Amino acid sequence: MRSNRVLANSRLNKPVKKKWISQDAAWAFLLLIPLFIGILLIYSSTIFGFVMSFTNWDIVRKAEWVGIENYRTLAEDELVWKAMRNTLYFLIIAIPAKLIIGLALAVLLNQKLKGVNFFRLTYFFPTACSVVAIALVWGYLYGVDGFLNTLLQGLGLSKVYWMDEHNAMNSIAIMSLWGGVGYIALLFLAGLQNVPPEYYEASRVDGANRFQQFRMITLPLLTPTTFFILITQMITVFQMFGENYLMPGPLNSTLSIVQYIFTEAFQGFRMGYASALSYILILIIFIITIVQFKLQKKWVNYDL
Amino acid sequence: MDQANNSPLKWMQYVLLYGLSVVIIFPFVWLLLSSFKDNIEIMSGNHIIPKNWTFDNYVTIMTEIPMLGFLKNSLFITVLATVGGIFASAMSAFVFAKLVFKGRNVLFTMVLIVMMIPGVVTMIPLFIIIKSIGLMDSLWALILPSWTGSAFGVFFLRQHMMSIPHDLYESAKMEGCNPFRIFIAMYLPLIKPALATLAVLNFIAHWNDLIGPLIYLNSPEKMTVTVGISYFRGQYVTDYPVVLAGVFISLIPTFIVFLFSQKYITRGMLISGLK
Incomplete structure (x- = not known):
């Protein structure tokens, strides 16, 4: 498996011609939109959850900062x-x-x-x-x-x-x-x-x-x-x-x-x-x- | 290593293996047989085979409980979430395997890190997001989040796409195909076994999901089978053959998927290390 990956990578990097690169990037951007939303959600949730852990939020009332309480x-x-x-x-x-x-x-x-x-x-x-x-x-x-x-x-x-x-x-x-x-x-x-x-x-x-x-x-x-x-x-x-x-x-x-x-x-x-x-x-x-x-x-x- | 086929050792091994099969299969057999007993019989003892076979429990479950609705909801969620999720994962895997762009490695590392973030951490924030976009008590709450693709799916499918000779991609490119067409027409068909593996894993995960429906769904007509049967356990505490009939019905799709795709399941679970 690993040698395959190395092989594929080296093939990938060599024969690529310059003019394809920008086109590739555009396609990559387009096709990655769903996944990008997904990772963004997960990373932001992770941070959001951490911040929330310093509050007393109960959904109904406004959250208050309670420090490490x-x-x-x-x-x-x-x-x-x-x-x-x-x-x-x-x-x-x-x-x-x-x-x-x-x-x-x-x-x-x-x-x-x-x-x-x-x-x-x-x-x-x-x-x-x-x-x-x-x-x-x-x-x-x-x-x-x-x-x-x-x-x-x-x-x-x-x-x-x-x-x-x-x-x-x-x-x-x-x-x-x-x-x-x-x-x-x-x-x-x-x-x-x-x-x-x-x-x-x-x-x-x-x-x-x-x-x-x-x-x-x-x-x-x-x-x-x-x-x-x-x-x-x-x-x-x-x-x-x-x-x-x-x-x-x-x-x-x-x-x-x-x-x-x-x-x-x-x-x-x-x-x-x-x-x-x-x-x-x-x-x-x-x-x-x-x-x-x-x-x-x-x-x-x-x-x- | 191999002795004659009927040596005592071989014999003992067979006894162990068959014995364990009986232990594993027994609860399922008990479940099936008990679902054909009436309530009086269930209460009166624990003989395994029903004396008076009755189909009433299945009638009750189909008529008095929205079992058909549960099944429809489960199927709807499972199929849409699986298909959409796999398509998104495959698309992203293709990008990481074949397209050259700036920041590819950084982005892929970010995807790999996601695999290590346990679901508990994102459970509460995701609930708040779903709630704030008004998807509470909607089946879409359990479908849309899957449509981003999964980190494991991307990682897994990318490995398979990497093993396809790159010349193939080059020559298609020379003929003027755009990357999306190459992905749809060439790469998707070429990685069918890997897609099947991922599909089966996802199907099982969505069908069996417990915490998702518990968090996002409230009304009985939106409930999935898995959570639905645990709900009407409360309603039918005294009438448990009815519950067992429900449990049995909920296992039928699992059994069918398992039988027809066992080699994919086995393979998939081995690599994912899940469960």
């Missing part, structure tokens, strides 16, 4: 901390589970088995479904007298209160594992298929067993994939909304950051406050991404 309130807002804790908790239980099960699945799917295509499609299907459909179905499955509890009782176990204060976040994590693991497996599978088969052959000649091969060849060569998954999943989790909004546990036990921003902005109309929180969220995502990129030098292996 919103940010100070945020730091003392129990619900903000609750949402942060919920997010961190979800991060810690859901992402390792997704990574491990996804990797195991990918290894299974990377073999010459009958019906691999069927499995891949099945595992992947929930990724295409709306969170609303998934949350509604799982909400019923999780009911106190719902299917899952009937199943547990049938097995001689006791009922689980899936959506009570203590279990609700775990239940959402299970649902998200169910819906997302196929996608993670697919990403790992793509990584596995990039491992040159000669590596395995050579190591077999050297007498390595399958476990050693996995540890010494597969895992190191999958680190870039793992890194990609880790980054994108963390960013996704920090912006969780649908699951939490649709399956609210009692006492804010599943409140997420974006859900709190949403309710503050569109139900409480505290636009300034919500903007401030969204900026804190971006800051967190930004820092985590930077830290991840810094840390990757320690464990991500880019040379094949």
Whole structure:
């Protein structure tokens, strides 16, 4: 891909004749109008939102400048901390589970088995479904007298209160594992298929067993994939909304950051406050991404 | 690596893979079967297969709830937003891939930076803009913003246009075609697979959108399927087979798109890293 780009660029730059340039620029200007409006909107919104975060704007009354008041309130807002804790908790239980099960699945799917295509499609299907459909179905499955509890009782176990204060976040994590693991497996599978088969052959000649091969060849060569998954999943989790909004546990036990921003902005109309929180969220995502990129030098292996 | 086909290990692997398929498919099967039960049966236990099959839930949903309207709205938004958005992205991608002008690299970098700005940041300001131009409670509030094209779309399609030999562009130019014609007649057809990938991703994203309709739409006759069904969950708390029938209907287009374009979906999601 990269060499292609370089090639195209060098071809592009050389044979262009002078008289086309101005014409090109005119066409470029014309064809870029929609995109230009789009980027302008996004950049100006980003700045606008930042300015708004220093006001007490509530849509109805005129906004007043309140300085860093919103940010100070945020730091003392129990619900903000609750949402942060919920997010961190979800991060810690859901992402390792997704990574491990996804990797195991990918290894299974990377073999010459009958019906691999069927499995891949099945595992992947929930990724295409709306969170609303998934949350509604799982909400019923999780009911106190719902299917899952009937199943547990049938097995001689006791009922689980899936959506009570203590279990609700775990239940959402299970649902998200169910819906997302196929996608993670697919990403790992793509990584596995990039491992040159000669590596395995050579190591077999050297007498390595399958476990050693996995540890010494597969895992190191999958680190870039793992890194990609880790980054994108963390960013996704920090912006969780649908699951939490649709399956609210009692006492804010599943409140997420974006859900709190949403309710503050569109139900409480505290636009300034919500903007401030969204900026804190971006800051967190930004820092985590930077830290991840810094840390990757320690464990991500880019040379094949 | 390969043992005989019926070694215990192979066997165990099949058990795992089939077992997991059952776990993944089960909620969908449960959903479908439960939508054919009546309310009394649903309340009386959790056997999976209905004893008295009934189609009433589907009748209820089509007659008492504006389900058809929801579907129409969703389709309207999804199709227009997808087609317009992809056209704009492709057009911009073409400009960045083939046209030479001052400031191209700066502008393209600005597009790439947009990809890194999370949607939460622009959510509130965009709401205010939409509100101030009078598009609240209008389907266009969910369509027009897509028509600017997306940063990811531009980036993705540009990669594909770059891989088309530049001589093609040169020779068309020599024959006096203007860039827009070259784009429409040559480049669009040449990147069809990439367009399809992007189209499928966009279709799914718009069809499943939750936060957009929640923010911009109010009246029931403007609602999309996805949000509509979560609304009448409130109305029909005690009659949940009706809700399940709605959920099932909302998944049919997803399923169809998925089946017919799975290779594009897979490819698209792999590169975008979304979800």
